[in-house]
Amino acid sequence: MLEETIQRTKAYYCLECGICTGSCPVSRYHPDFSPRLMVERALLRPDGPSLDDREVWSCLTCGTCSARCPSLVDYNEFTRATRVAARAEGTAGIDTHAGTMIAFMELQTNAAGERDLSWIAADVRTSRKGKVLFFTGCLPYFGVVFRDYGVDTVGMANSTIRLMNAAGVRPVVSCGERCCGHDPYWTGDARTMKTLARRNLEMIKESGAQKVVFACPECYVMFKLVYPKYFGVLGFDVAHVTEFLAPRVAAGKLRFAEREGVVTYHDPCRLGRYAGVYDEPRELLAAVPGLELVEMPRARAEALCCGSSAWVSCTRVNKQIQLERLAEAADTGASTLVTGCPKCNIHLACAAKDGDLEKKIEIKFVTDVMAEALGS
Amino acid sequence: MLDAGRHPRKARYVNEDLCNACGDCVAKCPTKVPDAFNVGLGERKAIYLYFDQGIPSVMTIDEDSCRFFATGKCKVCEKMCKKGAVDFEQKDRTVTIDAGAIVLATGLSVMDPTPLTQYGYGRIPNVITGLEYERLINATGPTGGRLYRPSDGELAHRVAYVQCAGSRDMNHCDYCSSVCCMYSIKDAMLGREHDPDSVSHIFHTDLRNVGKWFQRYQIRGEEEYGIKFIRGRIAEIQNGRSDNPILWYEDTRTREVASLEVDMVVLAMAALPSPDAKELTRILGVEVDRYGFVLTDDATPSSTNVGGIYACGFCKGPCDIPESVAQASAAASSASTRVLGER
């Protein structure tokens, strides 16, 4: 079953050099998990024991191993394909948050009706038809689940639209929107992803939008990298909100008021290693006068993962990765850790809430920081 | 037979027939600049000898940093030279040489370590390249052979060698640079010879010491010099307390992920063809492979696709010194066969 995966991910090129496992944030805290051994086992017995290996659900699909692999083995795709195979055999990972996330994502395949848009703040302007569509993703849903974590994902969606408004754009926000299917896809449920994707593509086609802007990098990479694999050319442009805003800020369309403070930026896996967007968020932060951006030692392509992904398997190990990242951020002397991904924000905020950190650091989403600084 | 070659010749502002490299001019020259030969680790004067064993052993004035060329005043070296060899009137000239054959021996350059961001070269002060280490450990180098760390000038006792930095890596150079395993063992041995407290770790993918007695050399390094060989490529390097680099790796023998704190890290960078070789081979019409190495036929390993042009050494592909010497002999004899005719 994994034979085809081995061919597709070029796993047979493996040199057994150990870079993947040495790079893996999970392996450092969890000796049972090793990307190298996962591939090794599959190479030795393509139809054998890797499916029994529950550690296949421990992978964060952060892509650090793939980025460093000297043989260009695509570990993320390997993990995903193994999960598809594992699912076909009836095993599954342990969903985090008692499966709430995956459940509301699946709910959107058929049972859900038109999305409620009452979360849109009174001061932001959206339109019914237009060239630019803002894809909100799960932000309104997360708003319900993560209220107690001090993470306002609805606020993130609103601040994103607010910035787009400031740039002179009234984006379409559609009630026909569905989950992008990122999490089902990465937990090996491509069918749910395809159902959701078809509905989204239909919705965007109907709206007539030519550019779709995302606040969540996961939705963004799904549209940018995964949907085209299944549905061909999409027929519209996609951009992360930082990519959308950066040229407009450079052109002077948005002005920011003076803000005191030192911030550091956390590169999300999806936006960074997957989509290669490193500079735009930094350009945005640099546009705020008075705001100083300091870099963590592990930044850009070397950025440490926020420690959790696809709402599967969140253990002590994941918490330790998150605390490590928070400590790294605090060590820069920054008072705020700015993330480019709402999910990174959620995961890190969760760890900050539970863990005993020597130094506290505030965690904020990039559009929240920017929208707060909007001014003359 | 080849027609002729035009050879631009830079003015060195020193008469080669008179200069005896006594060094009086260097002693008095007021301008100091980073020394390119010591990969920027030491300084040299504006008038300098490229390196001690260089041939011809003649001083050169670096036009870009010389005070006289910048301000029109100085000429201290001219005053100091007892031989009267300094000549500011020299001009660049083009020399035309009639040649019967050309031998390409453009050698190698090393890969820029900055794209390997996980190793933090440039960001972590005590991560250096193999070439920098060679200069530090060299008795005639900028530190007189003592391994002072770049961060604080303290002696580095614990040194880690990172093999295959950019080599055998499809993101960078997918070939084996072939010389790193051996020179790293040599470097580690030198380290112990200069400092009895030195502890060396060599992190390797596979030790490719393929040559006469090479395996024995490795064993000697392990037994007599206490070098520790760990099979596992370094995944990333972090900067620890007091600028001690921390290496993260998987020991693939024990299957354990571990970290090691050391005083200094030496990156065995991938070797590339010389950057000028690209332009030279284009001018000459010599075929190169996708890496820029000169293509030669297995049956006639010295000959290029152009008659009368031969190649030897690293410009043809990775090889060590003995092999380069053998290739040079072969290329020279091929060239002379062409010029003098077969007997």
Added chain:
Amino acid sequence: MAVRRGDPNILAFVCSWHPLTAADNAGEDGCRYSPRTTIVPVECAGRVTVAAILRALLNGVDGILVAACGRGDCHYSNGNESCEKVVEEAREIMRIAGLAPERLGFDLSSDVDGAHFASLVSDFAGGVSKLNGRSGNARAPAKKRRAGGGTGGKRRAGKRTTGKRGKAAVTRSGAKRKPTAKKKPAVKRKLAAGKKPAARKKPAARKRPAARKRPAAKKRPTEKRRVAKTRSKSRTKPAAKTRSTKRASRK
């Protein structure tokens, strides 16, 4: 009671302590309530997750009723209160997803009277069938909802005790949905057998506590436990650890 076309398809998560006793009594007493009600006993209402509620909706039920013990009466100290939060969260998620939050009913009551349970279900079913009457919910037109219906969501089929797969289920819009080819899991078969309240009659041989028939307004937990014990032999709850003593020891 015959199943009529248009009767809402109700899934009830019922706490095994007070509410399930009430459901049992409803059966014993022959109380009438909505016939298309599937009772899923849960050890404690606190065990009900948002995911279970949403998956039930995904699998085509019209309404979900969660019955928990009355405030202060939870056998496990606060399961009913945490359940209240779960229900609140699920309702908000349903609202965002464009599903009427009224499709999720919640009851906090320690009333073990069968009539209470019957009226609870009937009232809820009535509300749900009104929602069904106006084509499912306030926002989504029925035919749009049905487009691509049945795709996805079969994740871990058979492991959850929600929904009524394998039987012809009536969707909210009242149209027949094709039965899925999935084999009915064993758990469901058991549930289906106990679906009709009338069929919930216990074997005559089973000993019934004398005081069960007309319980006081608030049944004593010890009494109820005996009922629970007769229901299934696997239920082993130490009689000494009543809720009241536990509370006392805490103080």
